[in-house]
Amino acid sequence: MFHGYTGKILRVDLSSGKIWIEKPDELFYRTYWGGGCLGAYYLLKELPPKTDVFGPDNLLIFATSILTGAPVPGLARHSVMAKSPLTEGIGESQAEGFWGVELKKAGFDALIVKGKADHPVYIWINNGKAQIRDASHIWGKTTGEAYRIIKKETSPGVRIALIGPAGENLTRYASIVNDLIYPNFRMGLGAVMGSKKLKAIAVTGEGKIRISDADTLEKISDDYRKHFIEDSVPKMQYDYGSAGAVAMVQEDGQLVTRNFLTGVVEKWEDMPGTEGYRKFIQKNQGCFFCPTNCKQIVKPVKKxxxxxxxxxxxxxxxxxxALGPNCGITDTPVILKAYELCNSYSLDPTSLGATVSFAMECFERGIISEKDTNGLKLNFGNKEVLLKVIELIAQRSGIGDILADGSYRAAKVFGKEAEKFAIQSKKKELAMHDPRAKASLGLGYAVSPIGPDFAVIEHDSDFNFSAPQKFIDEAGPVGIYERLPAESLSDEKVRMLYNLQLFWSSLEVICGCIFALAPVRYMKIRHLVEAIRAITGLETSLWELMKLGEKRLNMFRVFNLREGFTFEDDILPDRMFQPIQSGPRKGQKLDKDEFNKARSLYYEMMGWNDRGIPGKGKLSELDLGWIEEYLPTENE
Structure with missing residues (x-):
């Protein structure tokens, strides 16, 4: 028996109130490891096709991996999965912090919730035992208010995943907020919690993670903790937090501004990544066993x-x-307040900001007017209106009720060519990295089974002609040997996407943090493989990791195909094929013919046909022959 997992999955049926423990065998863990693969296994096995995302049959899965909680930086994440209310395809969102580690210490590798309670509840997991508790007294409260109450009712050291009013009101991009500062941001999984009348999941545990070779793992961890600050990317994160790159992309002309119309702002005092921004920061905070401390805590101030x-x-x-320049806003205190409201109400700030910026463009183009916006002047740059609209969206009130469904569905309501200005793919708003400046990332957005997300691959700019040589050297093990232009979609760039996507997908399976473990971060790939061997005792390799990433992508792909997705959903919005309007990258755009050619080549590399459907041979090679039955027929 290898190490790293508890061998137990907690199951809860909120409809019946039944709680039980499932014990998968060792082969299951060896085959699926955890994270995205574990979640996809249960969604494919147990979720009926075409399930209502807000119905009791939708599963809500919280998964760790066989590595979660080991004393090494970068392995503190957990995955939440369900059928997504936003895309209506497979949904996965990972969060860092401490919640997943606590679930493992409490004795469980995963929690799977089904059904719907007849009144608001929360789940309390304490050292191998679980109970369903009444949450009527905290339903309707913000995450901060509910957090304080649940902590008093359970344990001072408790870790809490919870939703606010946006999740309760089924906003399609509602988040799940862990310990108030570590959200599962995207895919609307907080709305799945809300649909089940599940306010929170509180966890505490005192168990130990079994390690195979503690001495080797300690050496790897010590090296990271002593030397990570010597690398430029971890140092930037340590100094400025994960938003530290904002100033850099502004200078480069690829700062998403005014609904992707341009790539620069005229003026932004105290923007993230500058010394002026530091005056708003109280302290830095890290995740379990990580010294990077890239999470920042804002000072409680009035300004x-x-x-x-x-x-x-x-x-x-x-x-x-998303909440700043994409809405035409460069007032840092207002942006910080908007983000605070998002976590308070449990809203994904990316989809929220992108949906509001879409509405702002529609307002300025005359597609909607003050009659449609509750009298609000929804212009770009209107700071007060941004804060007001966030509250309306969370409460599903007035114009907020329409915007709570995301830009794709709102455009259907607005009509008058509004769909042109919804910057989305698979009904999910694009992440805030412009594909016109990062072409492989753009293709990654389009073919990603969970829709456009910044974490689908390592970004093009890390391997272009201005990237440090160290980045090229460290990416060699995954087949990246030369610098390539970030704006290109050449065959070589598609190959780069394919290789990097498999590796990053594997990190979603092991619940690893891209800010610690990606090729350009401090922990080298060979050290990651050594750490996995030291934790588990398995004789594994980078090859197996890459195959895990490929397995996840194919499982996700087949789930979406079963739900009716086709290759025609692997697209980018029209704006990406139109020029950036101003700044250093003025005129830059993607070429649609080149994009379509690159997509076809990607399908070939993945072993899929020209409709993006995996072949029997590919599924069998990945030990996924059992999901072949979910593939569409030739006539579908």
Whole structure:
């Protein structure tokens, strides 16, 4: 028996109130490891096709991996999965912090919730035991208010995953907020919690993670902790948090601004990544056993007419850009307040900001008017309106009820060519990295089974002609040997996407953090493989990791095909094929014919046919022959 897992999965049926423990065998863990593969296994096995995302049959899965909680940086994440309310395909969102580690210490590798309670509840997991508790008294409260109450009712050291009013009101991009500052941001999985009347999951545990070779693991961890700060990327994160790259992309002309119309702002004092931004930061905070401390805590201050509580953390890159320049706003206190409201109400700041910026463009183009917006002047740059609209969305009130469904569905309601201005793919708003400046990432957005996300692959800019030589050297094990232009979609760039996507997908299976373990971060790939061997005792390799990533992508792909997705969903919005309007990258755009050719080549590399359907041979090679029955027929 190898080490690293507890061998137990906690099952809860909220409809019946039944709680039981499932014990998969060793082969299951050896085959699926955890994270995205574990979640996809249960969704494919147990979720009926075409399940209502808000119905009791939708599964809500919280999964760790066989590595989670080991004393080494970068292995503190957990995955939440369900059929997504936003895309209506497979949904996965990972969060860092401590919650997943605590679930493992409590004795479980995963929690699977089904059914729907007849009144608000929360689940309390304590050292191998679980109970369903009444949550009527905290339903309707913000995450901060509910967090304080649950902590008093359970344990001072408890870790809590919870939703606020946006999740309760089924906002399609509602998040799940862990310990107030570590959200599972994307895919609307907080709305699945809300549909089940599940306010929170509180966990505490005192168990130990069994390690095969503690001495080797300690050496790897010590090396990271002593020397990570010598690398440029970890140092930037340590100094400025994960939003530290904002100033850099502004200078490069690829800062997403005004609904992707342009790539620069005229002026932004105290933007993230500058010394002026530091005055808003109280302290840095890390995740379990990680010294990078890239999570930041905002000071509780009053400035520019807003009051910051200082308990919900500071935005990451995507949140800062989505709520800021993409809405035409460069007032840092307002952006911090908007992010605070997102975590308070449990809203994904990326989809929220992108949906609001879409509405702002529609307002300025005359597609909607004050009659449609509750009298609000929804112009770009209107700071007060941004904060007001966030509350309306969370409560599903007025115009907020329409915007709570995301830009794709809102465009259907607005009509008058509004769909042109919804910057989405698979009904999910794009992450805040412009594909016109990062072409492989753009293709990654399009073919990603969970829709456009910043973490689908390592970004093109890390391997272009201005990237440090160290980045090229460290990416050699995954087949990246030369610098390539970030704006290109050449055959070589598609190969880069394919290789990097398999590796990053594997990190979603092992619940590994891309900010610690990706090729350009401090921990080298060979050290990661050594750490896995030391934790588990398995004789594994980078090859097996890459195959795990490929297995996850194919399982996700087949789930979506079963739900009716086709290759025609692997697209980018029209704006990506239109030029950036101003700044250093003025005129830059993607070529649609080149994009379609690159997509076809990607399908070939994946072993899929020209409709993006995996072949029997590919599924069998990945030990996934059992999912062949879910593939569409030739006539479908």
């Amino acid at each position: 520019n007419g807003v009051e910051l509580e200082g308990i919900y953390g500071a935005p990451e890159f995507d949140g800062a850009v």
